[in-house]
Amino acid sequence: MADWNRLFATRMGEVVASDIRERMKLLQAGQIIHLGGGLPDPDIFPYAALAEASARIWSDPALARTALQYAPSEGHAALRAWIADYMTGIGAPCDPDNILITNGSQQGLDFVAKLLLSPGDKAMVEVPSFIGALRAFDAYEPVYAAYPGGNPVGAKFCYVGPDFRNPTGTTMTLEEREELLDLAAGNGMAILEDGCYERLRYDGAPLPSLLAMAIARHGSIEDTPVLHTGTFSKTIAPSLRVGWIAGPAAAIRKLVLIKQASDLATSALNQMLLLEVVRSQLAAATETACAVYRERRDSMLAALAEHMPQGVRWTRPEGGLYIWVELPKQLDATLLTQRALAEEGVSAIAGAAFYPRGVPAERNTLRLSFSMIDSEPAREGVARLGALVREMLQSTAAVTAISSA
Amino acid sequence: MADWNRLFATRMGEVVASDIRERMKLLQAGQIIHLGGGLPDPDIFPYAALAEASARIWSDPALARTALQYAPSEGHAALRAWIADYMTGIGAPCDPDNILITNGSQQGLDFVAKLLLSPGDKAMVEVPSFIGALRAFDAYEPVYAAYPGGNPVGAKFCYVGPDFRNPTGTTMTLEEREELLDLAAGNGMAILEDGCYERLRYDGAPLPSLLAMAIARHGSIEDTPVLHTGTFSKTIAPSLRVGWIAGPAAAIRKLVLIKQASDLATSALNQMLLLEVVRSQLAAATETACAVYRERRDSMLAALAEHMPQGVRWTRPEGGLYIWVELPKQLDATLLTQRALAEEGVSAIAGAAFYPRGVPAERNTLRLSFSMIDSEPAREGVARLGALVREMLQSTAAVTAISSA
Numbered sequence: 001m002a003d004w005n006r007l008f009a010t011r012m013g014e015v016v017a018s019d020i021r022e023r024m025k026l027l028q029a030g031q032i033i034h035l036g037g038g039l040p041d042p043d044i045f046p047y048a049a050l051a052e053a054s055a056r057i058w059s060d061p062a063l064a065r066t067a068l069q070y071a072p073s074e075g076h077a078a079l080r081a082w083i084a085d086y087m088t089g090i091g092a093p094c095d096p097d098n099i100l101i102t103n104g105s106q107q108g109l110d111f112v113a114k115l116l117l118s119p120g121d122k123a124m125v126e127v128p129s130f131i132g133a134l135r136a137f138d139a140y141e142p143v144y145a146a147y148p149g150g151n152p153v154g155a156k157f158c159y160v161g162p163d164f165r166n167p168t169g170t171t172m173t174l175e176e177r178e179e180l181l182d183l184a185a186g187n188g189m190a191i192l193e194d195g196c197y198e199r200l201r202y203d204g205a206p207l208p209s210l211l212a213m214a215i216a217r218h219g220s221i222e223d224t225p226v227l228h229t230g231t232f233s234k235t236i237a238p239s240l241r242v243g244w245i246a247g248p249a250a251a252i253r254k255l256v257l258i259k260q261a262s263d264l265a266t267s268a269l270n271q272m273l274l275l276e277v278v279r280s281q282l283a284a285a286t287e288t289a290c291a292v293y294r295e296r297r298d299s300m301l302a303a304l305a306e307h308m309p310q311g312v313r314w315t316r317p318e319g320g321l322y323i324w325v326e327l328p329k330q331l332d333a334t335l336l337t338q339r340a341l342a343e344e345g346v347s348a349i350a351g352a353a354f355y356p357r358g359v360p361a362e363r364n365t366l367r368l369s370f371s372m373i374d375s376e377p378a379r380e381g382v383a384r385l386g387a388l389v390r391e392m393l394q395s396t397a398a399v400t401a402i403s404s405a
Numbered sequence: 406m407a408d409w410n411r412l413f414a415t416r417m418g419e420v421v422a423s424d425i426r427e428r429m430k431l432l433q434a435g436q437i438i439h440l441g442g443g444l445p446d447p448d449i450f451p452y453a454a455l456a457e458a459s460a461r462i463w464s465d466p467a468l469a470r471t472a473l474q475y476a477p478s479e480g481h482a483a484l485r486a487w488i489a490d491y492m493t494g495i496g497a498p499c500d501p502d503n504i505l506i507t508n509g510s511q512q513g514l515d516f517v518a519k520l521l522l523s524p525g526d527k528a529m530v531e532v533p534s535f536i537g538a539l540r541a542f543d544a545y546e547p548v549y550a551a552y553p554g555g556n557p558v559g560a561k562f563c564y565v566g567p568d569f570r571n572p573t574g575t576t577m578t579l580e581e582r583e584e585l586l587d588l589a590a591g592n593g594m595a596i597l598e599d600g601c602y603e604r605l606r607y608d609g610a611p612l613p614s615l616l617a618m619a620i621a622r623h624g625s626i627e628d629t630p631v632l633h634t635g636t637f638s639k640t641i642a643p644s645l646r647v648g649w650i651a652g653p654a655a656a657i658r659k660l661v662l663i664k665q666a667s668d669l670a671t672s673a674l675n676q677m678l679l680l681e682v683v684r685s686q687l688a689a690a691t692e693t694a695c696a697v698y699r700e701r702r703d704s705m706l707a708a709l710a711e712h713m714p715q716g717v718r719w720t721r722p723e724g725g726l727y728i729w730v731e732l733p734k735q736l737d738a739t740l741l742t743q744r745a746l747a748e749e750g751v752s753a754i755a756g757a758a759f760y761p762r763g764v765p766a767e768r769n770t771l772r773l774s775f776s777m778i779d780s781e782p783a784r785e786g787v788a789r790l791g792a793l794v795r796e797m798l799q800s801t802a803a804v805t806a807i808s809s810a
Contacts, residue, residue, distance in 0.1 A: 002593075002595065002628065002629060002630035002653065003593060004595075004653060004655045004656050005655075006593065007521055007561055007562070007593075007594075007595050008520060008521065008659060009519070009520060009521055009522055009523040009526070009545070009561075010523045039474065039475060040474075042470045042473060042474045045469075045470070045473045045474075047463065047466075047469050047473075050463065050473070051460075051463035051464075051469075054459050054460075054463060055456075055459075055460070058452065058455065058456035058459060059456075061452075064450075064452050064456075065447045065450075067644060068447060068450045068452075068455070068642035068643070068644045068645070069444065069445075069447045069450075069642075069643060069644055070444060070643045070644060071644060102668075103508065103668040103669075103671075103672075104668055104669060106667070106668050106669045107667060107668040110666065110667045110668065114414070114544060115413060115414060116412055116413065116414055117414055118414040118415045118524075119523075119524060121414070132665075132666070132669070135662075135665065135666035136666045136667065138666070139519060139663070139666055139667075140414070156412055156414075157412070188407075188408060188411065188412075189412075190407065190409075190412055223407065224407060225407035237473035237474075238473070238474060238475045239472060239473045239474055239475060239476060239670075239672050239673040239674055240473070240672060240674065241668065241669075241670070241671070241672045248407065248409060250409045250410075251409050254413060257540075258544070260537075260540065261511075261515065261537070261540035261541045261543070261544055262511070262512060262515045262541065262544075262667075263507075263508040263509060263511050263512040263515065263646065263668075264508075264509060264511045264537070264646075265644075265646070266508075266646070267508075267644050267645060267646040267672060267675055268644040269644055269645065269675070270672055270674070270675065
């Protein structure tokens, strides 16, 4: 019998299933109020536009041939060009050579870590951080430093999501962005900018991306330290699995070789479908998504104000899909989420999941998502959570009273 | 200005563009006779079946939602089940839990290396080997041992393509398969079996896969040391980017976590398209592919017999897409391919590209592919190559005569 455990690479001992994905599987059955997930709402995907684009491709023999043969590793030329124009339009002037097409932005995060990290290298990451980024980085065995506050000396890159980031929903101010660019310049480190939510802004004025600001500083994308990941998963649909990395051509050329060695190329069919749809529908699809998610955010914020006891605080995101809740220090959010699921049929994610290895987690934090939930069930779910928090606070107070008696 | 070269991970210094992919780009323009490539022929892709499958998915709201939302990391359940049945049907009984869906089999090769290799670990590989496999493995910094002949002690796995492998077109005999299973058992190493050409057999009786033979030895897939990669790229179409890894559930579970951290999931749309098409069309599509490629193989073998001077030898593949040519020892195939392209407008790939780092290449070897070329241009291309070989042999003889004078 093969001893697979002996064969696994050293780092694989550390690889465990993400609590979130496992929980999502459990929750697929049953009458649960989902405040945990974070999937885009399939009700708003542009089905008709994709069906039309698909019919156009199949009815044109030349397009159909291109759609089914291997695509170039760097991406379908017309889509690369479209994305370069799109990035230019949002303040980050660049050429197709500055773009690599990836399978969603998750693959971009994986590839940048593969490009930059040798085992034992330092990676700075926002704390708390997107769990998918942490799992991608873990495979290359870095040591982590927290941003902000950690020691940047020797770090290969700093990973941030400037706009309404997962999990906190918070946005970096213009000043914080300038400071991070200074920190990167001062320490010779790269910046990995996760732009996956940037189109989902519901209030306030858009801020320039770190990539745009770095280009403004240096005069050209070629001289910047920024790799920016983007995706159509939140605006069009996730399962086309098309995203991109934008950055200096010197880094993109290496990333193309990584793409080639990893899975040769992203599906040409999906890149062509995407291109047809974004050309005509991106603005409308983004507007629809923003209208739907804005209303859901507002409902959930109202429910929190109505049902959470004093001492509980939460963020008020200007966009994205998440609200971050801070319970009174004495409460353990992992226990809360376990009880909420078992006793109240409400799912939420304890904040501890979003901390990198070696960085202490704040155990009284909680991520809620409003992306898939209408105002009535959101209010009901938050009310049940609020009641549980109240009950746990009372038991804690009782325990404290007993121990100090 | 960012110093990207300083930031790249140690191993990235070694990563260079594959000569083949670069050459393919160069050759996309111009009147070249392509004996180099190895792409499947787009004339035989099942366009109508895919167009119909696509229309069915878009016209059914429930299917369309599933097609666009994130798929499970392990793969679309119905496709996993279909592949488990398919593997069972070809002698390797297994369950859906033994299958991970990947973006083509290239991603399977990458993931197995990511699972098993820490820097400095030993990987055995067939010599010469599929260049895409070598580039995938390189990223995890192994040292290589040649199979057969190299020292297997301490190797994490042995990579082989038993059927009509790239680049040589040769097939492992049943006895060689048994010996490799013994070698793996004796050294506690895994076997990574690349099954990508296994359906493209034009003559002779099919041999059982190493996975099937290991299951027969051990009684269950769970006790085997084999991970088997498969793909629909050669039978249906490459750009759906759907392949799989089959193996013991203990390894598949870890590979699912790698998939999740690498790109979350393969496109649900593409998995569903593929499933619709393989259910009704795989047998017919495979038959068409075999008929077309068999004829092209025969034409190229006939052209070689007609035009190659004495002292040149080549393989007679029972399937796949490649013929391996061995020139007389004194000839350098790299020089030959450069001159063939520049002077004769004929592309071919020198064999040196297919040797892993640290293993000496046989410089007098050459890979030809017959997948995309009809009999007339194939004969013309081989005739020009043959004339060049003759000329180079005469100059070498002249040089030898002068030096020994």
